[in-house]
Amino acid sequence: MATIADTGIFSERNIRRARLGSGLVMFTFVVLHLSNHALGLISVAAADDGRRLFVALWRNPLGTLIFYSAIFIHIVLVLRSIYMRRSLVMPNGEMAQIVLGLAIPLLLIDHVVGTRIVHELYRYADNYETVVRQLWILSFGNGIRQAVALIVVWIHGCIGLHFWLRYRPWYDGLAPLLLALAILLPVLSLLGFIEMGRTIAEPDYEGLVDTGRYQENLNTRYYSDPHAQRQIAMIRAGLYGSFSLALLSVVAARTRRKWKERTDQIAVHYPGGETIKVPRGFTVLEASRLGGLPHYSVCGGKGQCSTCRVQILGDYQRLPQPDQLEQKTLERINAAPDVRLACQLRPDHDITVAPLLIPATETALPANTQETSPGREREIAVLFCDIRNFTSLTETRLPFDIVFLLNRYFALVGKAVEQAGGRIDKFIGDGAMALFGIGTSPGEACRQALKAAETITSEIEKLGTELADELTIPLQIAIGIHFGPAVVGTMGYGRVRNLTAVGDTVNVASRLESAAKEFEAALVISEPVADLSGADMRGIESRDISVRGRALPLKVYVIHKEQAGGPLNGKA
Template structure:
């Protein structure tokens, strides 16, 4: 039976999507609002004209309903997330987002009351002339508070967007541009506010504002009428009270739960001898964080990765059964029956665990942190290339001559791979591995790999002719290309880290490179590469080979040296 946390309208996944959707609506509103402020660098009247478009979108019944319902939903779900979180020990980014999120209502509530609510209830004219004059001239302390609110809401939104987008394959390429925009938008907004304030502080402009009888009459009535001031004070007290009461309710509920849980705890034992006692209902990951033990959790404890997995030492059959999400993740990595996800396992008795991915001796990964470039499964094409009979070719050559040959050879491979749009992964002795499709579709990746392979064969032919008299054997290479899913991420130790790929796809590509040597061919590609690339392989021999770890033979195409130097164009 699937647990309620996985399926249904109020499932954890649905709740996360609601929080994300409401946050995106608020972020779009804030982005448009701050951009409108930035137009104040041109003039106050230009900002007011732009504000008409902004209000036409957000001050109609539909826009109002969407925005304010998003605000209420977002606040409610944030408070729920604070309550549900068993431990407040968390990465700094998550802590900053929560703290800023709680500050935003306190910083901006007066602004909402003095603009939108006053406009709707009392006809208050809340244009830029009025609002900026109030914040810049009559109440500069409120203006400073408003500026802090702008910074808080913008940083909060940007952190949320970063958490949402950080594992998208295209995000690293656009991150510098997005960072520049994240800095420019609030800076230009605040500069626009300052420029409008300086303009409105000019006596001649103040006189022009005073000559607007309707606005002066309405706003003067709002500011001086005791009854209106009393009603506004009641609204302010109601809103601040509601928010404070909601926050206090969460704090009291957490305290009550913590007091109750102190009487009902379980002990989690770790291989290093550490014993962490946590209330029943805490996850193993929360126990690790509470105890300050390093523990990988790339997805942030949502059960969407397997990096937090642990092995249960002892009886594992009596533990709570995994829900559908955890079962799916464990099945995907072919985990044993004694392996569980630390973020999902909430033990109801004492147990001993051994984290399977532990940064044991690396001080670079402190407790409660997350890898900056974790593994992510992608559909890629992998190319392996190696020199045939390398030992025989170099056994009579001087070491420096061998280095010269290898550097010429590596330069050919690197140039061909980069020009085709791939990424040179690593050199392994006289071999090399290249990845294609990190930022493109699998079809394009396969075509790029074939283009690179053809260029490598053509350039190696030229190098072989150049060194023909110096080498005991002709210079020949073997290339294998395969496509499929692989885990791509930053791997290594200490400073020796780099982006690479692992998985069955990589192993098969390496096996195809060996097959090319066995068949005395230049290139061997798998059937999936041929199909996805749409390459013209008429007249090319096909074979079926056995690949270690695979139950069924794999169909491959064997491309001889004579036909390998020209790329096999794919179909559009």
């Protein structure tokens, strides 16, 4: 099936934005509504006071238009996305979001009809005293249903918000706080509802408040006129029927399309010998999922990442040209002409592909899973350090003595890095690699790296003095620090996986550590590190060095041991 045009108001990008925007409007409504419920922990009167502000915001003409337009747009676009999916095989998180979302109208239609619609038609006062009395005393089963609806709505919204934010650079740092809020708000809301229900159910409550307001509600036309009740019943049935009809229409359209596609299939071949036949119009990613083959798709098949990319083994020029969204992503990663995004490529003939981010030997990876910490580009500071002349230091020592020395060295390096706010990436022989800036600003990352280098230099000198009688030559360190973009993500195989970084920045930092040995210095830092950290480099030797893979020389600062305590403090 042809996709909607990739440009103009109805482009896929704008459709996704509309779905996200409408979802955020509804999520804002839910957050304020649950917060209002939580005021019930104080008193029924406090909850009603909060309700007046809530109603003033959402029941004015503009608020009503925005909110109910968001509901309509979101439902329509969700149903469209279900139809557009050529396969319903998907990761569990996506499936949970869809199933919970489809359950929401069925759980909330009664509540909407019994509050907003009855209020608009018959001036029914749907305040907390009336609604809680109805759900807690007169119809406790409906109260349980609304509690379930609250949880379903909240989980659905939180999953959507998580999918939207999970790859923002700042999200990891805020995730624990957001999780706490995600748990706390619905709990407080339910507790507020329970507390109001218990209060209103108390026999003494009738004597403490003016219950005439409740009696006025009972005397409204909604309760006294059978015609009004039939009208409300018809509205309720119409809403249930409309949603059910829309959902059944999507199912029927998918069934009709599937029946027609059985006679028009193509084969997708994989390097491992697997062949998956799918209807023409399926994406390669959908073919992989349908066949149960592991295939990464960090963004969920929206063309906003390149983790699902595949190499076309054969005549790639016969394939449909990439649309604007896919082309932009491919250009960003400098992809070769025979590389395409599996989530966007809809082949119109048999094709052979090789997923580029799925190792063929990694058969233990469950089908349809996504990497828990996929690689994404960040600007970080990378520190490499190494013991100078380590071979000479250890050639006459016993193996246990070497292990003892290395463990002391690794301990002081690890402690210095962690205290400065960085993260030890790995230990390699007598060398170590550390990352700074995964959750901080560039300037702070560089200052943290310099602080760690200062501490390592100082502690190595103390360790050298302590072990002077046992060492044949003085213990000295060489450190290199560089700042720039790198791909940071979980890499490895099987259980041996860890967060690491790769890229030119890492290679340059390693080269600077080697340069520190060549210049017999304690530390060599690149010009970006010096500038971003605000370190005072007056009186520090600077040099231009060549770095493999770079056309132009790189300006660096060479800092000797006796200078390490000065410029590293900088302006921080």
